[in-house]
Amino acid sequence: MARLVMKFGGTSVANIERIRNVARHVQREVEAGYQVAVVVSAMSGKTNELVGWCREAAEAVSSDPVYDQAEYDAVVASGEQVTAGLLALLLNKMGLKARSWQGWQIPMETSDAHGSARISAVPPDNLDAGFARGEIAVIAGFQGIHKESGRITTLGRGGSDTSAVAVAAAVKAERCDIYTDVDGVYTTDPRVVAKARKLDKVSFEEMLEMASLGSKVLQVRSVEIAMVHGVRTFVRSSFDDPANPTPGTLICDEEEIVEQQVVTGIAFSRDEAQITLRRVADKPGVAAAIFGPLADANINVDMIIQVVSDDSTTDMTFTVPAAEYERASAILHKAQNDIGFAAVQGATDVVKISAIGVGMRSHAGVAAKAFRALAEKGINIRAITTSEIKFSVLIDKDYTELAVRTLHSLYGLDKV
Amino acid sequence: MARLVMKFGGTSVANIERIRNVARHVQREVEAGYQVAVVVSAMSGKTNELVGWCREAAEAVSSDPVYDQAEYDAVVASGEQVTAGLLALLLNKMGLKARSWQGWQIPMETSDAHGSARISAVPPDNLDAGFARGEIAVIAGFQGIHKESGRITTLGRGGSDTSAVAVAAAVKAERCDIYTDVDGVYTTDPRVVAKARKLDKVSFEEMLEMASLGSKVLQVRSVEIAMVHGVRTFVRSSFDDPANPTPGTLICDEEEIVEQQVVTGIAFSRDEAQITLRRVADKPGVAAAIFGPLADANINVDMIIQVVSDDSTTDMTFTVPAAEYERASAILHKAQNDIGFAAVQGATDVVKISAIGVGMRSHAGVAAKAFRALAEKGINIRAITTSEIKFSVLIDKDYTELAVRTLHSLYGLDKV
Numbered sequence: 001m002a003r004l005v006m007k008f009g010g011t012s013v014a015n016i017e018r019i020r021n022v023a024r025h026v027q028r029e030v031e032a033g034y035q036v037a038v039v040v041s042a043m044s045g046k047t048n049e050l051v052g053w054c055r056e057a058a059e060a061v062s063s064d065p066v067y068d069q070a071e072y073d074a075v076v077a078s079g080e081q082v083t084a085g086l087l088a089l090l091l092n093k094m095g096l097k098a099r100s101w102q103g104w105q106i107p108m109e110t111s112d113a114h115g116s117a118r119i120s121a122v123p124p125d126n127l128d129a130g131f132a133r134g135e136i137a138v139i140a141g142f143q144g145i146h147k148e149s150g151r152i153t154t155l156g157r158g159g160s161d162t163s164a165v166a167v168a169a170a171v172k173a174e175r176c177d178i179y180t181d182v183d184g185v186y187t188t189d190p191r192v193v194a195k196a197r198k199l200d201k202v203s204f205e206e207m208l209e210m211a212s213l214g215s216k217v218l219q220v221r222s223v224e225i226a227m228v229h230g231v232r233t234f235v236r237s238s239f240d241d242p243a244n245p246t247p248g249t250l251i252c253d254e255e256e257i258v259e260q261q262v263v264t265g266i267a268f269s270r271d272e273a274q275i276t277l278r279r280v281a282d283k284p285g286v287a288a289a290i291f292g293p294l295a296d297a298n299i300n301v302d303m304i305i306q307v308v309s310d311d312s313t314t315d316m317t318f319t320v321p322a323a324e325y326e327r328a329s330a331i332l333h334k335a336q337n338d339i340g341f342a343a344v345q346g347a348t349d350v351v352k353i354s355a356i357g358v359g360m361r362s363h364a365g366v367a368a369k370a371f372r373a374l375a376e377k378g379i380n381i382r383a384i385t386t387s388e389i390k391f392s393v394l395i396d397k398d399y400t401e402l403a404v405r406t407l408h409s410l411y412g413l414d415k416v
Numbered sequence: 417m418a419r420l421v422m423k424f425g426g427t428s429v430a431n432i433e434r435i436r437n438v439a440r441h442v443q444r445e446v447e448a449g450y451q452v453a454v455v456v457s458a459m460s461g462k463t464n465e466l467v468g469w470c471r472e473a474a475e476a477v478s479s480d481p482v483y484d485q486a487e488y489d490a491v492v493a494s495g496e497q498v499t500a501g502l503l504a505l506l507l508n509k510m511g512l513k514a515r516s517w518q519g520w521q522i523p524m525e526t527s528d529a530h531g532s533a534r535i536s537a538v539p540p541d542n543l544d545a546g547f548a549r550g551e552i553a554v555i556a557g558f559q560g561i562h563k564e565s566g567r568i569t570t571l572g573r574g575g576s577d578t579s580a581v582a583v584a585a586a587v588k589a590e591r592c593d594i595y596t597d598v599d600g601v602y603t604t605d606p607r608v609v610a611k612a613r614k615l616d617k618v619s620f621e622e623m624l625e626m627a628s629l630g631s632k633v634l635q636v637r638s639v640e641i642a643m644v645h646g647v648r649t650f651v652r653s654s655f656d657d658p659a660n661p662t663p664g665t666l667i668c669d670e671e672e673i674v675e676q677q678v679v680t681g682i683a684f685s686r687d688e689a690q691i692t693l694r695r696v697a698d699k700p701g702v703a704a705a706i707f708g709p710l711a712d713a714n715i716n717v718d719m720i721i722q723v724v725s726d727d728s729t730t731d732m733t734f735t736v737p738a739a740e741y742e743r744a745s746a747i748l749h750k751a752q753n754d755i756g757f758a759a760v761q762g763a764t765d766v767v768k769i770s771a772i773g774v775g776m777r778s779h780a781g782v783a784a785k786a787f788r789a790l791a792e793k794g795i796n797i798r799a800i801t802t803s804e805i806k807f808s809v810l811i812d813k814d815y816t817e818l819a820v821r822t823l824h825s826l827y828g829l830d831k832v
Contacts, residue, residue, distance in 0.1 A: 016469060016472040016473050016476050017476065019473065019476075020473075020476045020477070050498065053432060053498070053502055054501075054502065054505060056432040057432050057435065057436075057502045057503075057505050057506045057509070058505065058506070058509050060432050060433070060435075060436040060506060060509075061436070061506060061509040061510050062509065067505050067508070067509055068504070068505050068508040068509070070515070071501045071502070071504045071505035071508065071515075071516055072501070072505065073501075074497060074500065074501035074504070074516045074518070075497070075498050075501035075502055075505070078494035078495075078497050078498050078501075081490060081491070081493075081494045081497075082466065082469070082491050082494050084490065085470075085487045085488070085489075085490035085491035085494075086469055086470065086473045086487070086491055088484070088487045088490070089470060089473050089474065089483050089484050089487035089488065089491070090473045090474070090476060090477060092483070092484040092487065093473070093474050093477040093478065093483055093484070094477050099486070099487075100487055100490045102490070102568075104520070105566060105567075150521060151521075152518075
């Protein structure tokens with residue numbers, strides 16, 4: 001029997017009425033002949049409540065916000081456990097055989113990086129046995145177990161997508177359906193560009209870039225696992241009529257996509273901050289001196305540009321996540337003597353806009369076209385990065401919508 | 417190092433501020449040199465919320481209220497898991513080494529009677545290892561695991577008391593402190609009798625009778641386990657100043673109690689209903705015909721009296737829990753032909769009042785004195801049962817307070 005993994009996020013299971021609706025989607029697929037595993041998130045708002053309690057507990061003792069991540073995981077994982085139990089209860093009540101699975105029961109084995117653990121293995125034996133008993137597996141997403149310590153772990157925000165794709169790979173599912181509050185992957189955010197089009201198909205690599213560059217439809221790690229294991233993954237709407245659903249967007253191998261566009265989508269991320277170090281001594285080892293301390297503090301550095309001046313110093317500009325801006329500035333100030341620079345300058349009113357498309361591999365001048373179009377609109381580019389299938393520009397936040405609309409039209413993505 | 421188990425109920429952990437206070441109690445005992453295990457309930461109101469969702473999920477499908485108890489357990493057990501994680505997080509933040517334990521992690525092994533499972537074994541190895549690492553064990557009460565199925569179970573309402581005593585027995589704790597919203601065990605409910613006295617000590621057997629007969633201070637099963645394993649158990653207040661707590665009531669072996677009263681306490685239960693079968697054929701096997709079907713339906717029958725008439729029929733009166741009254745009546749009506757009786761009569765406006773004391777063993781006429789005193793107040797007794805260390809009378813509910821006060825004075829229990 002063919003197997004199917006279905007994943008429903010927090011807004012899709014926000015209350016019992018919506019969980020009832022999820023059960024109808026599950027029923028449809030069971031009746032279509034699938035062995036079904038359903039992965040669920042916590043009910044909308046629950047994770048925030050639980051995280052809030054952890055913070056409050058830590059702050060009851062001291063103002064220092066750092067606290068025990070292993071206990072955080074034990075607390076927060078309970079949210080998915082509740083949804084899984086409720087959905088299994090409801091499915092059983094409908095006469096469908098179902099049982100809930102928590103991360104440790106599967107087991108969904110992970111690293112011990114509590115709060116952002118990585119899945120290391122998903123032995124399929126227990127789930128296989130459940131399928132053999134004719135059970136629907138209702139799986140608590142976002143959570144796992146660190147085998148050596150026997151402790152509960154969580155995968156980080158959005159981790160239920162990753163759980164779903166990992167389960168699909170483990171049980172060799174025909175496909176993995178990610179049900180969300182949007183009906184598929186769009187050429188760009190439809191709230192910003194009214195002419196955004198839903199894509200029927202998008203390649204794993206493009207989706208990976210989109211997720212990394214600001215599209216919030218899927219978690220990056222889930223796309224990585226889907227790509228590595230070749231899991232055909234659909235992004236589709238949980239708010240469709242369960243009796244008459246629309247297909248959504250298929251994420252698949254590049255080869256499956258016949259009519260390939262040069263550019264498939266425009267992504268943007270407002271969570272960026274720019275830092276410039278003025279008059280850095282232009283000598284060997286200076287990059288290590290700058291980026292070493294930031295890496296040690298777990299701060300991701302993204303776009304890096306270096307402008308050499310006449311006086312054998314250089315201006316070094318790079319971006320960090322906006323949430324890490326203050327921390328990064330403080331670290332750099334502290335290391336000023338080691339690095340040797342005149343001043344730190346920064347800006348948080350910036351946005352990173354990216355164009356993604358596997359077609360770029362075979363087409364030259366794709367990015368140059370964009371630089372020209374943006375210049376014509378009077379948009380100044382602060383930084384640029386490119387890779388094989390995407391390019392990104394850093395610009396002033398005020399121009400976000402204009403720039404996204406400009407590139408969306410430029411590459412022929414507008415809905416007709 | 418001596419070991420101590422501390423248990424805190426739902427009102428004692430109702431919010432972060434109270435959990436902080438619990439942590440102070442724990443800190444005091446750690447500083448006194450104990451290896452501490454803390455057992456916690458769900459935050460007050462949380463279990464009701466979770467149970468409510470289970471009901472709502474079942475009722476979303478059909479009006480039949482029956483649903484999957486294994487999934488109920490998976491959902492409801494999450495409440496204690498959250499409290500345990502939060503308390504461990506808070507203790508760690510205070511610089512005390514602590515970790516949370518869920519039922520399956522210990523493991524707290526139980527039967528598979530989901531919703532009201534019985535503890536079958538508590539292998540101490542994992543907890544011992546934790547103590548050896550210098551950790552405070554913060555244990556989610558009320559929950560366990562059925563080893564064969566690997567599924568989460570719950571022990572039924574009030575089950576955290578039982579978890580605590582079972583852990584105390586397993587780790588050979590010096591004592592088990594049950595922190596509640598009252599400061600000890602009283603001669604009777606202080607809300608009914610202003611002159612009720614707090615007991616310094618009460619024997620296991622008396623406490624067992626009190627719990628069975630309506631006192632809500634401790635769960636019956638917890639007292640059974642404490643008695644069998646000789647766990648010295650204190651009932652004490654969680655609202656005391658952690659720096660200056662009062663000792664509460666010790667539940668211990670009879671031998672430890674030097675000045676033994678004839679009667680130690682007066683308990684009462686309003687959750688009783690009386691059923692009378694009129695003109696039952698007085699023949700062998702009739703009791704089995706009546707009580708067999710009730711037992712099959714899991715309905716507990718308590719006080720039974722039989723009055724034989726002249727015409728070789730008998731009137732059979734007994735009590736059942738008030739919540740089961742309708743179901744019991746329906747079952748008896750259905751079995752009318754098998755049993756052979758003229759009519760079913762019933763009353764739910766009754767109360768069972770009990771006097772408990774190990775001193776009854778060596779004193780005759782204790783109950784007779786009560787019958788006389790109640791008669792003098794014009795209180796009609798509907799049924800009587802006695803055992804070695806207690807007697808109970810069934811009377812009209814209206815006379816509850818009067819009867820309890822009368823017996824409380826009669827046996828010299830009033831506070832002076």
